[in-house]
Amino acid sequence: MLGSTADSLFWMFRYIERVENTLCMIESGFQLYLLSSSNLNNEWDAILRTNSIRHHFLKKNNSLDSLNIINFMLKDPKNSNNILILIEKARENARRSRVSITSEVWEAINTCWLYLNEELNKKINESKIQTIIKNTREKIALIFGFLERSMLKNEIINFCYLGTFIERFDNTVRILNTRYYLLLDEKKIRFEGYDNFQLEMILRSISSYRSFMWKNQNEIKANKVSYFLISDKDMPKSLMFCVNETIKNLRSIHKKNFLKNKSYLNAINIQKKIKQKNRNFNNYSFLNSLFKLNMTLATNIEEEFNFR
Amino acid sequence: MTYFTKTYDEAFINENSVRTNYKKFISWYKNQDINELTKINSDAMKFFENTGVSFKVYSSDKKENLIPFDIIPRIINSKEWDKLVRGITQRVLAINFFLTDIYGQQEIIKHGVIPVDLIQNNAAFLKQMIGFTPPNKTYNHISGIDLIKTNSDNFYVLEDNVRVPSGASYMIENRDTMIKLFPELISRYKVSENRNYTKYLSEILKKSSPKKTKINPNIVLLTPGIYNSAFFEHAFLADKLGVELVEGKDLRVINKYLNMKTIDGWKRVDVIYRRIDDIFLDPLSFKEDSFLGVPGLMEVYRSKNVTIANAPGTGISDDKSIYSYIPDIIKFYLGQKPILKNVKTFKCRIKDELKYVLENLNKLVVKEVHGSGGYGMLVGPLASKTEISKFKNKIKKNPYSYIAQPTLSLSTCPIYTKKGLTPRHVDLRCFALLAQEKVTVTSGGLTRVALKKGSLVVNSSQGGGTKDTWILSS
Numbered sequence: 001m002l003g004s005t006a007d008s009l010f011w012m013f014r015y016i017e018r019v020e021n022t023l024c025m026i027e028s029g030f031q032l033y034l035l036s037s038s039n040l041n042n043e044w045d046a047i048l049r050t051n052s053i054r055h056h057f058l059k060k061n062n063s064l065d066s067l068n069i070i071n072f073m074l075k076d077p078k079n080s081n082n083i084l085i086l087i088e089k090a091r092e093n094a095r096r097s098r099v100s101i102t103s104e105v106w107e108a109i110n111t112c113w114l115y116l117n118e119e120l121n122k123k124i125n126e127s128k129i130q131t132i133i134k135n136t137r138e139k140i141a142l143i144f145g146f147l148e149r150s151m152l153k154n155e156i157i158n159f160c161y162l163g164t165f166i167e168r169f170d171n172t173v174r175i176l177n178t179r180y181y182l183l184l185d186e187k188k189i190r191f192e193g194y195d196n197f198q199l200e201m202i203l204r205s206i207s208s209y210r211s212f213m214w215k216n217q218n219e220i221k222a223n224k225v226s227y228f229l230i231s232d233k234d235m236p237k238s239l240m241f242c243v244n245e246t247i248k249n250l251r252s253i254h255k256k257n258f259l260k261n262k263s264y265l266n267a268i269n270i271q272k273k274i275k276q277k278n279r280n281f282n283n284y285s286f287l288n289s290l291f292k293l294n295m296t297l298a299t300n301i302e303e304e305f306n307f308r
Numbered sequence: 309m310t311y312f313t314k315t316y317d318e319a320f321i322n323e324n325s326v327r328t329n330y331k332k333f334i335s336w337y338k339n340q341d342i343n344e345l346t347k348i349n350s351d352a353m354k355f356f357e358n359t360g361v362s363f364k365v366y367s368s369d370k371k372e373n374l375i376p377f378d379i380i381p382r383i384i385n386s387k388e389w390d391k392l393v394r395g396i397t398q399r400v401l402a403i404n405f406f407l408t409d410i411y412g413q414q415e416i417i418k419h420g421v422i423p424v425d426l427i428q429n430n431a432a433f434l435k436q437m438i439g440f441t442p443p444n445k446t447y448n449h450i451s452g453i454d455l456i457k458t459n460s461d462n463f464y465v466l467e468d469n470v471r472v473p474s475g476a477s478y479m480i481e482n483r484d485t486m487i488k489l490f491p492e493l494i495s496r497y498k499v500s501e502n503r504n505y506t507k508y509l510s511e512i513l514k515k516s517s518p519k520k521t522k523i524n525p526n527i528v529l530l531t532p533g534i535y536n537s538a539f540f541e542h543a544f545l546a547d548k549l550g551v552e553l554v555e556g557k558d559l560r561v562i563n564k565y566l567n568m569k570t571i572d573g574w575k576r577v578d579v580i581y582r583r584i585d586d587i588f589l590d591p592l593s594f595k596e597d598s599f600l601g602v603p604g605l606m607e608v609y610r611s612k613n614v615t616i617a618n619a620p621g622t623g624i625s626d627d628k629s630i631y632s633y634i635p636d637i638i639k640f641y642l643g644q645k646p647i648l649k650n651v652k653t654f655k656c657r658i659k660d661e662l663k664y665v666l667e668n669l670n671k672l673v674v675k676e677v678h679g680s681g682g683y684g685m686l687v688g689p690l691a692s693k694t695e696i697s698k699f700k701n702k703i704k705k706n707p708y709s710y711i712a713q714p715t716l717s718l719s720t721c722p723i724y725t726k727k728g729l730t731p732r733h734v735d736l737r738c739f740a741l742l743a744q745e746k747v748t749v750t751s752g753g754l755t756r757v758a759l760k761k762g763s764l765v766v767n768s769s770q771g772g773g774t775k776d777t778w779i780l781s782s
Contacts, residue, residue, distance in 0.1 A: 003569045004558050095360070095534045098543035099553045103359070110360045155571070253571070305571040 003306030005097050006159045010301070012093035013163030016109070019086045020140050021171040021206070023133050025050065026073055028204040030129055033066040043201055044069050050178045050205075053079055070129060075120045083136075087116050100156045104146040112139035158249040159305075165249070166298050169242035172229055173291045175205060176239075180284045183226040196220040202229070206237045231274055239290060243270045246297070253305075263300035270297065313731040315717040316459045318382070320731075329383040329780070336493060337380075337729075345379070346726055348489050352377050355488065361481050361540055376773035377482060378723045379489060382734060382755040389751065389779045392463055392738065395648030396453050397747040398638060399468055400740045403625045405641035407447040411437045411621060421636050426629055426657075429708070431678065434586060434621035436593050440610055442619040443518040444744065449617040450509070450581075451740045452476075455648070457719040464649045464716070466735065467631065471623045472583050475754040476505055476739050477544040482776040483752070500751035500779040505739060506548035508750065509581075512743035513549070516615045517578045525578035527551045528568060530559075532584050532600045542583050551581075561604035566614045579615045586620050628677045628711050629655065652714055656707040665712040666703065669696050672712040673764075674703065687764060689715050718764055721775065723757060733758045735766050736777065751779045 025047045032040045044064045048054035056079060057072050074083045091113040094106055119132050151157045176183070182198050199220050203209040208228075215232075216224050232238045250264045258264045270293050277286055302308070311323050319330040326334045355361075356374050384392075409415050410427060417424050427433050452473025454466040480503050487494055510527075517525035531542035533555050546553035558568050559577065567574040582589065588598040593606040608614050624630065632653040635646040654661040654672070665672060669688050676684035686699045703710050720731035738753040755775040756766035766772040 001571050002552055002554065002558050003571050004555070005552070006571050092534060095539070095543070098360075099546045106360065107358055111358050114357065306569050306573070 001100075001155055003308070005100050006155075006305045007302070007307035008093040008097035009100060009156060009159040010163040010166075010307070012090050012097065012109075013160045014167040015086050015090035015093065016140060016143060017164045017167040018081070018171070019083055019090065020137060021168070022051065022073060022081070022083060022086070023136060024207045025205045026070055027130070027133050027207070028201060029066065030070060030133075031204070032201070039197060039201070040064075040066065042198070046178050046201075047205065050174045051081060052174075053081065067126065071124060074124065084116060084120050087113050101160075102146065102150040104150040105143060108139065108143040108146050112136065112143065115139060155253045158253045161249045162246060162301060165242040165245040166294065166301070168237060169239055169246070169294050170291070172206065172237050172239055172242065173287060173294060175202060176226070176229060177284070177287045177291055180287055183222050199225045208235065208237055211235065230277075240271070240274050243267055243274065247271060250301075261304060263297060263304050266293065266297045266300055270294065311722070311729060311731060313720045315733075316457070316719045317731050318457065318719050318721045318734075319729075320722070329385050332497065333381065333383060333493075336496070342726075342728075345724065349379050349724055352379055352485055352489055355485050356481070359481075361478070375478065375768045376759060377485065378757060378759075378773050378775045379486070380722050380724050380729065381486065381776045381778045382721050382736070383778045383780065385780050388463070391647065392455070393749045395463070395465075395646070396451075396738055396740050396749050398642065398644060398647050399453065399465065399634065400448060400451050400742050400747045401745065402634070402638040402641050403448050403451070403468060403470065404446060404742060404745075406637045407619070407622060407625055408441070408445060409641070410624065411440065416637070416640055419640070421640050422630075422633050426633075427624065430624055430627060430629070432586070432621070432623035432627050434624075436606055436610075437619070437621035442609075443612050443615045444516050446516055446617075446742055446744075447619040447622045448625065449512055449516060449619075449742055451742070453738045453740060455736045455738065456651075456716060457734075457736075458717055459719075462649060463736075464651050465634070466651060467628075468626045468634065469737075470618055470626045471585060472538075472618070473737070473739070474538040474541050474583075475737050476509075476750075477541040478774055479739070479750070479752055479754045479777070480505060480548075481544075482754070482774055486776045497778065498781040500781050502750055502752035502777075505750040506545065508741050508748045509545070510549050512741045512748070513551075513579050513581055513617060515743040516617055518612050518615050519578050526568075526576060527579040527581065528554045528559075528577050530554055530556070530580050530582040530584060532588070536583075538583065545581075549581075556584075556598075556600045556602050559602040559605075561602060561608055564608060564611055564613055566602065566605065566608050577614060579617065581617050586623060589616070589620060628653075628675055629657070629708075632711065651716060654712040656703055656710040656712065661712075662703070662707050665710075666700060669700060669712075671715060673715050674699060674710055674712045677709050677711060685765075687715070690764075715764070721755070721757065723759065723773075723775075730761075732761070733764050733766065734775070752777045 029044055029047050032043050041064050044066065045054065048057055048069065057069065060078065061068050072079050076082055091109055094101060094109045098106060116136060147157065147160060179202055182202065199222060200209060202225060203212050212225065212228050215228070228235055229238055231240050233240045233244060235241055247264070247267045250261070250267055251258045254261055254264060270290065273290065311320055318327065319334065320326055353374060356377060361374070406416065416422050417427065448470040450473065452469040452475060454469065455463045456466050457463050483502055513527050514525055519525050527549065529542055529546040529549065529551055531539060531553055533539065543553055552568065554568055560567055560569065562574060566577040568577050584600050587594040588600040590601050590603060590605040591598045592603050606620070609616055632650065632655060635650055638644060638646045654665050656662045656665055665674065669686070672688045674686040674688070686695065688696065718733040718735065721734045722729035723732045734755050734757045736753050736755050739750045741748045755777045756768065756772050757775055758764060758766045759773045760771055
């Protein structure tokens with residue numbers, strides 16, 4: 001397999017995952033907007049910071065107007081991580097690796113791209129935002145469905161999953177990083193005037209509110225939310241789950257030699273860190289170090305497999 | 309229905325009388341619900357859009373275009389087809405002999421059949437290839453022969469494309485689309501298969517490997533990248549061939565061999581099916597600032613450690629100035645009469661012919677010798693007076709760069725419109741593969757159709773569309 005093909009597969013799925021994650025955040029913010037929530041500004045502020053685009057947005061806008069933010073995140077050319085650009089990049093990488101993916105996967109990505117280009121190049125009507133998000137998420141689910149059902153279980157799919165889980169880890173750790181203060185211990189939160197509502201918003205921003213409540217008998221507590229997002233190995237967006245999947249896929253690419261590989265060892269190291277910090281993960285530097293380790297891991301993968 | 313055409317129509321003798329090839333089809337057509345067909349016609353474009361079958365026109369940056377597809381098939385009977393196959397085979401073999409000679413002993417020049425300046429002053433003639441015999445003595449592994457029909461008996465060859473001819477993927481996709489749209493129709497006819505093209509292509513590439521053993525050679529398809537107009541086809545073919553689709557940056561010359569960069573390190577490459585032009589192949593031998601090729605590739609090639617298909621320098625034989633000599637080339641190497649006719653061609657490099665061309669521009673089609681894709685061309689009967697006089701000056705300035713041909717009465721075929729069938733001009737590109745002096749012509753080809761009424765320009769870059777092409781088996 002060509003190094004450049006591995007590169008395209010990896011990035012195709014990083015971008016697809018990023019589209020999904022960005023849409024989830026837009027959706028959670030939009031819900032608050034519809035409810036005219038008093039927390040609306042805080043929430044948008046957190047979302048913009050999570051995506052590292054707050055500074056860019058405020059250059060052109062004086063206030064955190066919901067529809068302006070949504071427009072900015074969906075299609076504003078000044079935002080280099082807007083949905084249109086992300087899906088364009090995902091499709092470009094799919095085209096580059098067209099020979100490696102099945103026509104089912106390719107067509108699913110292509111139709112998602114066609115759909116977003118058609119919808120987002122029109123003026124975005126408030127009433128259509130939810131439909132666009134819902135339809136796009138369905139189309140993305142189709143990509144992953146066909147990936148699972150139509151592709152050989154070889155190193156090609158391993159690189160698709162590596163991109164997916166490196167990106168997802170990045171997204172979850174960014175969300176935690178932006179809102180780590182909410183995850184400090186209970187008493188302090190009460191004291192600072194935060195409430196469960198904000199914890200709920202964290203869960204909603206990764207569309208995992210229902211599964212959390214189901215697992216925790218409808219009770220939201222900071223330590224439980226942080227456990228859920230960081231260490232819960234059953235939770236598909238948790239750091240533990242992501243790193244476990246990364247390890248699995250790296251092992252499968254390397255076959256026998258995995259113990260010698262830097263990327264594999266680094267992934268194991270991340271896994272170990274998360275295990276050790278099990279009870280004491282509520283500090284910023286811990287999350288920040290995980291964020292950086294994940295970035296290093298991505299670079300390791302790119303180098304080790306001759307992406308460029 | 310009013311169906312009227314001044315030139316030879318392949319389906320209708322007149323409004324009420326259908327030619328044999330089309331009888332069955334037209335009677336089927338007449339039983340179809342017109343609204344349903346209109347819907348299917350638009351579904352067809354949706355198919356292409358969703359599968360990403362697209363092509364790009366140079367300079368209209370980023371935008372991908374779909375080549376319009378017409379649902380009415382172009383039908384050719386087996387007798388006509390047999391003659392085409394024999395004619396194409398003859399040309400392809402003769403061209404390979406010509407190339408071997410022209411880069412070797414140059415007997416054809418010594419015998420005065422072809423003027424020496426036509427070769428020597430030609431940019432497509434590569435000095436780097438002189439005195440070198442490519443692996444397996446094959447130059448033109450892959451050819452796309454363009455043909456036109458003017459009456460019931462004759463196909464003329466318009467061009468022998470042997471540089472990097474494209475279109476085979478559309479030939480196959482068009483058939484797939486027809487099968488999806490009209491599943492019952494194709495099975496009713498005995499239409500020859502065309503998807504075996506990729507099987508044959510795979511075979512000839514394997515056979516062309518320089519490896520002595522030829523067991524599982526590593527074949528790659530070299531593309532300029534995703535922004536190239538034919539990228540869809542490159543990916544399509546690599547997929548069907550089961551080979552890696554590579555760009556120049558994936559390849560490197562190491563110890564006199566060509567290698568590709570894989571996730572486990574460098575892996576040797578034996579055969580390149582290249583879809584980039586000669587001058588981009590190797591910056592050390594040709595265009596210095598090219599990033600599309602591989603530095604040192606020509607040296608590997610000359611050491612016979614890799615096969616390049618088609619061979620560098622093959623382009624000299626499809627040069628429009630050489631074209632007019634192809635009948636002589638066939639006679640010279642094969643001692644045979646050409647089976648397929650050439651279109652009468654006036655060479656502006658020859659004084660008398662130039663004079664005739666300049667005096668008759670309003671009747672002629674003038675082509676730039678090195679042009680392709682329908683660019684740099686004058687269609688006399690459709691051009692304005694100013695266009696003609698502008699072109700006249702261009703020819704006078706550089707007569708060596710132009711040839712002229714009479715405007716041919718290209719045959720028409722029916723296309724589908726909401727108002728019913730209507731005639732449009734068509735041509736045909738056939739795909740021929742060569743290995744070890746054996747030519748395989750895939751049954752069918754790509755019919756290109758000028759969608760504008762009266763237009764003779766069928767190029768997809770200029771508003772042409774395509775049709776499925778049916779060869780009826782006998």
